[in-house]
Amino acid sequence: MPQVRFTRRFSMAHRLLADGASRCAVPHGHNEFVTVTLATDREMEFGHSNYVASFESLKKRWHGFIDGAVDHAFQVGSKDPLLDWFKAHEPHRLGQVMVFDGDPTTEAFAIALRRKIEAILTAEGSAYRCIELALEETPTNTIVVGETLSAAERAWMAGSWMDRPDLSINDLTL
Template identity: 50%
Template sequence: MFELVFSRRFSMAHRLIAGAAEPCAIPHGHNEVVTVRLRAAVPMPLDGHANMVEPFERAKSRWHGWIDGCVDHALQLSAADPLLGWFRAQEPHRLSRILVTPGDPTTEMLAALFMAKLNAFLAADGGRLACVHLAIEETPTNTVTFAGDPLGVLPVRDGWWRRPDSSINDLGGAA
């Protein structure tokens, strides 16, 4: 079975406040690479004419636009992070650049949220493709991969990750 595989690099900052990775409690950044594998929802043989599952440009343009325009250089915070209150009070114009996660914005959490978001984009585009595997390289030596149903592992099923729009949070009009 054919799979379309493509990658995108982005820069981010985050902090983890739950205590599992104490050095990460101070805001810091990473340059990350997200790689996705898409598969046809209904596999079909090549047609003897165009001979492709889906044109790469169609399959990746919306996803790459979201990564480049919304995720790149966003600050990733837990919905429970007190920094959200600070931004609401001091810099509300920056709320749209904060990617909010249920719990700490770990690479595992991002892998599930990103896959759910990509599948929302693909479903809205006719559902011809589905993301079956997603990998995020956090550093050159640390990568998290996910395959399966992201909604089955997320602690919260509904949120910005279910909508095929450019949102990265649900802060009420900020995204």
């Protein structure tokens, strides 16, 4: 059965505080690409639609999430003092702040996106499943998350924004 793959570009910003000597401790941004590969076990309807699901139906909610919530979001750890600053001074921007337990590394972000697309596909009752998600931070750095997540990858922030099939990128307004 053919696999389906699609890519979306977005801009983001983050900072990493665990290594205070790192250049990444200063807020900075990236233009990133996320590529998802979907697979299904369902047979195509040959001689009729010749697909299991249209590209449009497979991409609509995912691209809506990337374009509407992820693009131009600022990623921070839940203990980053900038999060408190946003709460106190610009609470209207909290919907644009993506919050992680720990540093918002590309690895963590890729796992979060992998769990989000799984939530979206499940909520839609899709015949497809995500077998790979690749997150390109720079032309030389890409993180790839496969079909099977480890117990630790599933347990981290379990039940949070990344497990809901909506546009949420934090749990601040729950």
